Amino acid sequence: MKKRVARLMALSMAAAMTVSLAACGGGDGGSSSDGGSKDGGSASGGEKEIIYWNIGTESPDKDVITKAVEKFNSETESGYTVTSIPTQNDTYKEKLVVAMSSGECPDMYSCWSGGPMFEYIDSGFGQPIDDLFNASDIKDKLMESAIGQATYNDKVYAVPYQNVSMSGIFYNKEMFDKYKLEEPKTLADLENICDTLKENDITPFALANSSKWTGSMYYMNLAARYGGLEPFQKAVAGEGKFTDECFIKAGEKVQEWVEAGYFPDGVNSLSEDDGQAKQLMYQETAGMLLCGSWYTGTFATDSEEFYEKIGWFPFPAIEESDADPSIMIGTVGDQFIVFNCEGEKLEAAFECAETHLDDEVIDFEVENGKIPPVIGIEDKLTDSITKEVVEAANNASEIQLWYDQYLPPAVATAHLDGLQEVFGLTKTPQEAQEAMQKAMDDYLADKAE
Numbered sequence: 001m002k003k004r005v006a007r008l009m010a011l012s013m014a015a016a017m018t019v020s021l022a023a024c025g026g027g028d029g030g031s032s033s034d035g036g037s038k039d040g041g042s043a044s045g046g047e048k049e050i051i052y053w054n055i056g057t058e059s060p061d062k063d064v065i066t067k068a069v070e071k072f073n074s075e076t077e078s079g080y081t082v083t084s085i086p087t088q089n090d091t092y093k094e095k096l097v098v099a100m101s102s103g104e105c106p107d108m109y110s111c112w113s114g115g116p117m118f119e120y121i122d123s124g125f126g127q128p129i130d131d132l133f134n135a136s137d138i139k140d141k142l143m144e145s146a147i148g149q150a151t152y153n154d155k156v157y158a159v160p161y162q163n164v165s166m167s168g169i170f171y172n173k174e175m176f177d178k179y180k181l182e183e184p185k186t187l188a189d190l191e192n193i194c195d196t197l198k199e200n201d202i203t204p205f206a207l208a209n210s211s212k213w214t215g216s217m218y219y220m221n222l223a224a225r226y227g228g229l230e231p232f233q234k235a236v237a238g239e240g241k242f243t244d245e246c247f248i249k250a251g252e253k254v255q256e257w258v259e260a261g262y263f264p265d266g267v268n269s270l271s272e273d274d275g276q277a278k279q280l281m282y283q284e285t286a287g288m289l290l291c292g293s294w295y296t297g298t299f300a301t302d303s304e305e306f307y308e309k310i311g312w313f314p315f316p317a318i319e320e321s322d323a324d325p326s327i328m329i330g331t332v333g334d335q336f337i338v339f340n341c342e343g344e345k346l347e348a349a350f351e352c353a354e355t356h357l358d359d360e361v362i363d364f365e366v367e368n369g370k371i372p373p374v375i376g377i378e379d380k381l382t383d384s385i386t387k388e389v390v391e392a393a394n395n396a397s398e399i400q401l402w403y404d405q406y407l408p409p410a411v412a413t414a415h416l417d418g419l420q421e422v423f424g425l426t427k428t429p430q431e432a433q434e435a436m437q438k439a440m441d442d443y444l445a446d447k448a449e
Helices: 002-017 060-077 089-101 115-121 129-132 142-150 173-178 187-199 213-227 230-237 245-259 276-281 297-303 341-356 359-367 385-393 411-421 431-447
Strands: 048-055 081-086 110-111 156-159 163-172 202-204 286-292 310-315 328-334 336-339
Touching: 002 341, 048 060, 048 089, 048 341, 060 213, 060 286, 060 341, 060 359, 089 110, 089 115, 089 187, 110 115, 110 163, 110 187, 110 341, 110 385, 115 213, 115 336, 115 411, 142 156, 142 328, 156 341, 156 411, 163 213, 163 385, 187 286, 213 245, 213 286, 213 328, 213 411, 230 431, 245 411, 245 431, 276 286, 276 297, 276 328, 286 297, 310 385, 411 431
Parallel strands: 048 081, 048 110, 202 286
Antiparallel strands: 110 336, 156 336, 163 286, 163 310, 163 328
8 A cells, every 4th residue: 555655646746847748649728529528527437437538639639539439439339438538738647647646547548658657557547458458359450569568567458549659850841952951861961951951040940848758859869879779778777877878978969959059949938739849840930840750640630731841751870879770769559548447337448449449540540640550550551751650660670668658757757857957058968867867766766665
């Protein structure tokens, strides 16, 4: 009991200190839909109502979830009805943790794989679904790597459904053509592009970093290109340190780019959830945007005409580094539905989760720029960028899950807080990494007790 309370307190403190998340999807708060969606509401549903929390507040995420929930509600013979309650991305984790800390939790909820999800499960707010999963068609439908990210301690706890999300750099093709720029092969090439854009009064990177996880995209890619994934894996296992040279170099490069003017003025005050990064792209005052591949759906939904201008490339190699440049940062699944109910209600909630992977819903996702984590999805793709993303994922020697998903919440918070100060030039990379390492040391010491 003491362990469970301690975990909940740690989660609550982490949520209070930062409301950043690892994946995009939020919007302007909860929204209603005909598919049984409402704002607020109690965390647990009535006898025949299943409460489903998620971050589908904006298209296309909202439309996908609404379609799946409507399909379940109209076709199920379980007698249950699912009510979807979407919440804006940057407040979602805090809302979820507060509900858990007060002893309440929705019947089913979407979240990201990794450290936070494992903490939810350890705190008693996730049920293993092996029997239901093994008897379901989705077992043979989902990518193996997606199932792996839904598994904890050799048990399946979640249904991945939303997206194969890889970080990469979106760019304005017309702008590149105008200034005779080509997709970079190396970091030096990328910096030459940035310098050319700066010379023409264009901000190289559209970045809104009040959410903190957006800046982490740059850092994670740089650290992986400098040192590969082994330093991160060793640091998490307690066999290495987050003060390793590759982490320090990544932070130093971020600050070098800040000082060179590669990011917008006031970058740490700009809001991703309010669309301030993408607006810089739409206004064509910025030439590139490094983020998750879910942005294909964002761009296409906002303006098909603008999306025609967009190209994409993976983060380039660093010439002096021996790290494998095929390594990608991302997730296979992006959103994972976890269950906090039992018996017939669990069976019905799982059925609703299965509906998210129905062929009709998958086709709808693809039409809206998503890449559902199912086998053979590349055969359904017609969009050139999504094809490139899947190709990069398939060719990657390894895929590193986003730091703030993979790491324990307190360590993720230390990473995001420290890195934001690195972007703000108020903390050195060494100071930021020492704080992150201390959080890791404290976590490992607590875990060993």
